[in-house]
Structures are given as C-alpha cells and as structure tokens.
Amino acid sequence: MKMRFLGRTCLIVLSLLPAVSTQRDGSSVVGSDQPIIASPGEDVILPCHITPSLSAVDMEVRWYRDSFDIPVHLYDYQSDWTDIQDSDYQGRTDLSILALQEGILSLYLRNLRHTDSGVYSCYATDGVWDGQGKTELIVRALGTQPSISMDSTQGEQTWLVCRSEGWDPEPEVIWRDRDGNDVTSLSNTTVQRDSQGLLSVSSYIKVKQQSNMFSCLVRSKTPKPEWESKLHISSDFFPGVSGWMVAFFLTLALSIGAIPLLVIQWRRMDAMERKLEPMGKKITY
CATH class of the missing domain: 2.60.40.10 (Immunoglobulins)
Structure with a gap:
C-alpha cells in the first residue's frame, strides 16, 4: 500500500512539472x-x-x-x-x-x-x-552658468570667449547674433576634462562691428535644463579702442548688472531680520 501511495505521489508531482515549466x-x-x-x-x-x-x-x-x-x-x-x-x-x-x-x-x-x-x-x-x-x-552633470568675456582686441578684431565647466556628458554650445541667427559655425570650441572627470568648454567667436549683441547657449544633449548668457557690445568700442578700455567698460557693465541682485538679496536679509527681531525680544534670561 505504501509503495502504491508513493508511486501515485511521484506521478502527480511529475505531471505538475510541465505545467510549472510552461508557466515560467x-x-x-x-x-x-x-x-x-x-x-x-x-x-x-x-x-x-x-x-x-x-x-x-x-x-x-x-x-x-x-x-x-x-x-x-x-x-x-x-x-x-x-x-x-x-x-x-x-x-x-x-x-x-x-x-x-x-x-x-x-x-x-x-x-x-x-x-x-x-x-x-x-x-x-x-x-x-x-x-x-x-x-x-x-x-548628467549640469555645468555652471556660462560666462562671456573679451579675450583680446586687435584693431577692429575682437574675440569673445564663452566658458562653462562641470559638464558630463559633453554639452552643446550655440552662438546667436542680435537678430537671433545661429552663428555657431563661426566659432571654435575646445573641451577639456578636469581631475574629477567633468568637462570644461571654451568657445571663441570673432566680433564684427555690425553685430553688437551676442548670446552663448550651453546646453546638455540630454533633455534637461540649459544655461544661456548674453553680452551687448556697444558700437563705441569700434574701431581701434585699446584693450584696457574694453576691459574697463566690460567690467563696469557687469558690475552694474549685479547691483539689482545685491539689492534684492539685501531686502531679503532685512525682511528676515525683521521677522526674527520679535522672537529675539521674547527670550529672557
């Protein structure tokens, strides 16, 4: 009886195996x-x-x-x-x-x-x-906000350089003139990898008198946020302005542009101090 029972049990188990195998x-x-x-x-x-x-x-x-x-x-x-x-x-x-x-x-x-x-x-x-x-x-490492500066001025030729660092993978750099035209083909871009394995980009473009507004867009090739910077170059810089004059006015323009940000930050700090002042008065020793 025991042998018959074991035999039937084995047959049942064996009959179930194909079903399990089929399921998986x-x-x-x-x-x-x-x-x-x-x-x-x-x-x-x-x-x-x-x-x-x-x-x-x-x-x-x-x-x-x-x-x-x-x-x-x-x-x-x-x-x-x-x-x-x-x-x-x-x-x-x-x-x-x-x-x-x-x-x-x-x-x-x-x-x-x-x-x-x-x-x-x-x-x-x-x-x-x-x-x-x-x-x-x-x-994807999103790099820093690009900065635009004048690299050199020689007679009527001025080079702008757009720099950004901390990217991975390599970003795309796009230059546009004052009319929004893509002038990237007129630029030269170099890419270097730092000690942390991240990429730094430097893109150069020659400035002409008839184009006095340039924007540099540095964006990731993956669908994520992008950074853009613009620089307005006054026609007074052309022709034949010395390099130190260009640097002086560029620095002055950037400083003036930073003033609104400083004012906003000062107002935020002042508002925060006013909120905290009543709390400080309640503290007793």
Whole structure:
C-alpha cells in the first residue's frame, strides 16, 4: 500500500512539472524602455520586473554592466553576495525582498557618480527558466552658468570667449547674433576634462562691428535644463579702442548688472531680520 501511495505521489508531482515549466517559460524579464536620467550625488531606482508577476525570492537575481561575472549586485540563495560584487558599487546598491515577492527586481543605487552612466542588465533564473532585461542610466552633470568675456582686441578684431565647466556628458554650445541667427559655425570650441572627470568648454567667436549683441547657449544633449548668457557690445568700442578700455567698460557693465541682485538679496536679509527681531525680544534670561 505504501509503495502504491508513493508511486501515485511521484506521478502527480511529475505531471505538475510541465505545467510549472510552461508557466515560467511564458514569463519574461522587462527593464525600462526609457533611459533613467539623474545627476551626480542623487539616488535612483533602475526599473526591472518579471511579467507576468512571479516571485523571485528563491531565484538568482543578477545586475551587471560589462561583465556577467563581476555583478553590480548579486542576490542568490535569499542573500546578497557582496564578496564578488564590483568594488565600485559596494555599499551603494540594494534589492527589496518585499518587491522580489511580487517579481520586482528593481535595483536601488545610491550616491550616483558620473562613471555610473551605462546600460545595466537585469538577469533572473530559477535554474531552469531565465530571463533578462536592460535599463540605461544617464548620469548628467549640469555645468555652471556660462560666462562671456573679451579675450583680446586687435584693431577692429575682437574675440569673445564663452566658458562653462562641470559638464558630463559633453554639452552643446550655440552662438546667436542680435537678430537671433545661429552663428555657431563661426566659432571654435575646445573641451577639456578636469581631475574629477567633468568637462570644461571654451568657445571663441570673432566680433564684427555690425553685430553688437551676442548670446552663448550651453546646453546638455540630454533633455534637461540649459544655461544661456548674453553680452551687448556697444558700437563705441569700434574701431581701434585699446584693450584696457574694453576691459574697463566690460567690467563696469557687469558690475552694474549685479547691483539689482545685491539689492534684492539685501531686502531679503532685512525682511528676515525683521521677522526674527520679535522672537529675539521674547527670550529672557
């Protein structure tokens, strides 16, 4: 009787295996169809999930970039394996056990670096079934507000230089004249990488007398904010004005432009002091 019972039990189990296998064969791992865009220092979640929903608690879940054998994060046997994790990611990644129960394999990545940009693969397997999805991460560093200055003046030829630093990836520089025409083709742009791996751009353009208004637009090639600066050059500077005169009037113009900002800041500080003054009077010793 016992042998018959065990035999029937084995047949039942074996008959269920194809059904389980079919269910998982119909599942797939899906990443993000849109790149995840963030800035250095931020925390992000790289999306990935199994569809239809299937628990991944007992699976191997592996996130990696260039090498399958050097994972960004490895979860297996219900534990995180940090000893073989890529050293660049140690202490910065997490998977949620509760999310794994719902088939959500999303990776939590902290304190982004510009070197984290790239395509991440999300792999899951139970030993028989496996699936893989991909998610792209773009770590975009938005550089400083561009500054425009006169680099040199020789006779009737004056060069303007537009500078901005702290970018990644390389930004786009656009010059426009007073009529809004794109004159970028008349400029020369150089790009240098600093010790932190970020990019600094310097763009030069020759000024002519008939064009006395220039704007320099420096923008990221990814869909994020952009910076623009403008400089008005009076026709009085042409022709033959000495270099120190140009520098003097340019400095004067920039100083005058800064006065409204200083006034606004002073008013804010004065208003803050007035708010805090009644509170200070209430303090007794």
